[in-house]
């Protein structure tokens with residue numbers, strides 16, 4: 013079929029092209045990426061499904077407004093490198109977003125094809141072109157403008173900080189990124205597992221930034237090692253961007269939660285991803301022995317899916333997801349839920365834990381749960397789960413992982429009191445500029461929104477970059493060019 | 495990489511290590527700690543900042559070889575380096591002029607208590623120190639402690655030096671003597687801290703302990719360091735490490751600290767084996 017001659021009817025007749033993936037039985041024994049990526053043939057076939065709407069509503073569905081229709085047309089024409097360039101006008105991390113965006117709630121949700129058929133696989137195509145560009149060695153290091161003499165501190169090296177750094181360094185500013193951990197990348201490195209987002213991709217993005225001149229200082233906890241005021245007053249930074257992400261994990265507040273064997277998803281994933289505990293004892297950090305044991309993860313988001321699939325890969329006999337509501341209410345990406353099921357994860361839905369049970373050594377042995385049924389809709393419009401009387405039962409467990417969300421990092425509030433925060437301790441900003449209440453200090457990502465998404469964090473980083481540039485240079489030109 | 499400026503053994507298995515870390519040296523306050531990673535495959539290990547020299551840009555750690563990570567660190571010599579060091583972390587000790595303050599250190603806990611004892615002295619307290627060790631050879635920082643104390647006591651379990659007995663016996667003696675005691679800081683093994691808490695509880699003496707749960711990031715991200723204080727969850731790396739001794743659930747802490755014992759043993763055995771082979775080769 014040919015892009016020029018194909019009719020809309022023919023386009024609609026093409027089924028959505030499946031993403032090739034590692035076999036489920038095979039992949040639960042390794043940490044390699046599950047999805048293998050489109051071939052050029054699959055990509056072109058999928059791209060032909062896009063009817064090139066006059067009013068491409070998909071663009072508004074993307075938080076950073078990627079010119080979706082245009083890049084997909086280029087894919088259909090076989091101009092993969094052109095497509096990659098087109099995406100990068102709006103999204104600096106397409107290989108990452110193509111993999112982790114909740115597309116079904118964003119661009120693909122509104123794609124008109126989706127009304128009667130399956131929507132165009134925008135995310136898969138985005139991933140394909142970004143991978144193609146990288147794998148064929150065509151990633152170009154963008155041009156950097158002459159030095160402006162302005163110095164900007166970026167706090168945190170997650171997607172918010174990295175995208176802010178990317179935009180500002182290109183404009184000729186001197187950029188220093190401060191990261192609390194020993195490794196860069198934020199959740200992309202320590203949260204999202206290798207089998208969903210290969211770390212090599214994140215490292216390449218970081219290398220690109222280094223080549224453009226961004227300097228990185230790891231092991232600096234801003235607020236403790238140095239304060240924001242000191243960065244401005246003593247180290248001569250003209251502006252600061254705060255992208256410190258979400259804070260401490262929440263716990264459920266039920267009895268037995270401090271038993272040995274109960275841990276947060278952040279702890280479990282940090283041990284495995286950041287500290288490479290899957291490689292113990294080659295790596296010094298241990299992780300709970302999952303082999304042939306019963307593991308439950310409490311929650312229904314992406315973090316919960318990542319934790320339960322990690323437990324499965326570490327050899328768990330039973331790996332359960334325990335969730336209070338039904339599958340329809342689960343916030344995780346559909347693909348993760350689907351992949352988890354294929355891998356043998358057992359979903360215990362409409363189930364409410366009421367107490368963890370332990371032995372004399374305060375070692376977890378099980379969880380007491382109540383079965384729930386869906387009642388009337390609550391404030392969020394989701395049907396509220398209500399307990400079924402007399403339905404209590406005990407599920408034997410060796411490890412429980414709590415994955416019900418995170419609070420906000422209080423360090424900035426404690427050490428820079430003139431930055432206004434909300435009741436939930438998130439940093440308050442002007443959403444048009446991401447400016448905080450403190451002069452020349454901006455913020456974006458999870459520290460502003462609470463736990464959200466990679467693409468929203470990136471978008472916030474870029475909005476802040478634009479505002480910082482305009483404020484420092486007193487001009488807006490030079491930003492919209494790319 | 496962070497360069498080690500000097501490294502000397504204070505006692506068998508306890509080493510004093512001075513490391514270049516200018517930002518930390520400038521900012522640290524008594525009661526704060528760092529997380530270190532010895533090598534690229536190393537775990538993140540919390541260690542108290544025993545001392546610092548802001549001009550030189552160095553901090554001092556006093557490390558007891560317990561398992562793989564601390565023993566690997568204690569093999570380092572001046573001129574060697576370690577992969578990572580981050581800090582200062584944790585909430586600084588709450589320091590004020592309480593009146594009479596007793597600082598109790600058990601084993602390497604003496605080193606952890608030292609900077610706070612210094613700060614208590616500087617704040618105008620009458621400082622009494624009680625430092626316990628199993629035997630004479632394991633007593634550390636004797637002279638440093640003496641220098642910041644109005645009264646300094648050493649206790650040994652075997653009676654080979656100083657008072658024969660436990661730190662709690664000495665503490666009870668001081669209380670029984672009828673003198674006014676306003677504040678007690680106790681740092682050491684969990685059973686020791688728990689015992690001190692029980693000694694002071696009936697007298698309502700404000701007592702603070704520094705807790706040592708297993709930490710991973712140490713920056714308030716993972717929730718691994720949670721401890722039960724006053725029946726509530728607290729995170730030692732940000733809310734602590736110092737807490738009111740009378741409210742701490744010590745049993746919960748010691749049970750949680752044992753979760754990885756089999757792995758820690760395995761890791762140490764592999765390390766010892768590797769060291770032996772290297773020595774032979």
Ligand SMILES: Cc1cc2nc3c(=O)[nH]c(=O)nc-3n(C[C@H](O)[C@H](O)[C@H](O)COP(=O)(O)OP(=O)(O)OC[C@H]3O[C@@H](n4cnc5c(N)ncnc54)[C@H](O)[C@@H]3O)c2cc1C
Pocket residue numbers: 112113114167168169170171172173190191192193196197198199200203204232233234235255256257258281314315316318345421423456457458459463464465466467469
């Ligand atoms: C397990 C997991 C799975 C997820 N899956 C998805 C997904 O599939 N799709 C999706 O869109 N989103 C997903 N998310 C959410 C997404 O990762 C976050 O919304 C996003 O990373 C937020 O970016 P950020 O830049 O605001 O913060 P982060 O990525 O959290 O980065 C913040 C960085 O700042 C550092 N930092 C913190 N405090 C300081 C300080 N005081 N000084 C210096 N540095 C500091 C941190 O160490 C960290 O590196 C997931 C999150 C988790 C935890």
Ligand SMILES: Cc1cc2nc3c(=O)[nH]c(=O)nc-3n(C[C@H](O)[C@H](O)[C@H](O)COP(=O)(O)OP(=O)(O)OC[C@H]3O[C@@H](n4cnc5c(N)ncnc54)[C@H](O)[C@@H]3O)c2cc1C
Pocket residue numbers: 527537538539540541542543555556557558559560561562563564565602605606705706707708709710735751752755758759762
């Ligand atoms: C805030 C704080 C300050 C400390 N200050 C000092 C100090 O100044 N000097 C000193 O010698 N020790 C100090 N410690 C204790 C030190 O961190 C542990 O001895 C060390 O982590 C043991 O690691 P290992 O691999 O050598 O031994 P392992 O064999 O792995 O562990 C021995 C025991 O140490 C504990 N432990 C293991 N891993 C950790 C970890 N990641 N974090 C905390 N505890 C762990 C466990 O209870 C374990 O059973 C401090 C601990 C904390 C929490």
Ligand code: SF4
Pocket residue numbers: 073074075076077078080103109110113114115118119120134135138467
């Ligand atoms: S960035 Fe995310 S939302 Fe935007 S087009 Fe790509 S996959 Fe869709």
Ligand code: SF4
Pocket residue numbers: 061062063064065068069070071080081084122123124125132134
């Ligand atoms: S809405 Fe769907 S079909 Fe229309 S342009 Fe966007 S991707 Fe193509």
Ligand code: FES
Pocket residue numbers: 708709710711712713714715716717718719720729730731732
């Ligand atoms: S060690 Fe991770 S939150 Fe304290």
Ligand SMILES: [Mg+2]
Pocket residue numbers: 296537561562563758761
């Ligand atoms: Mg260890």
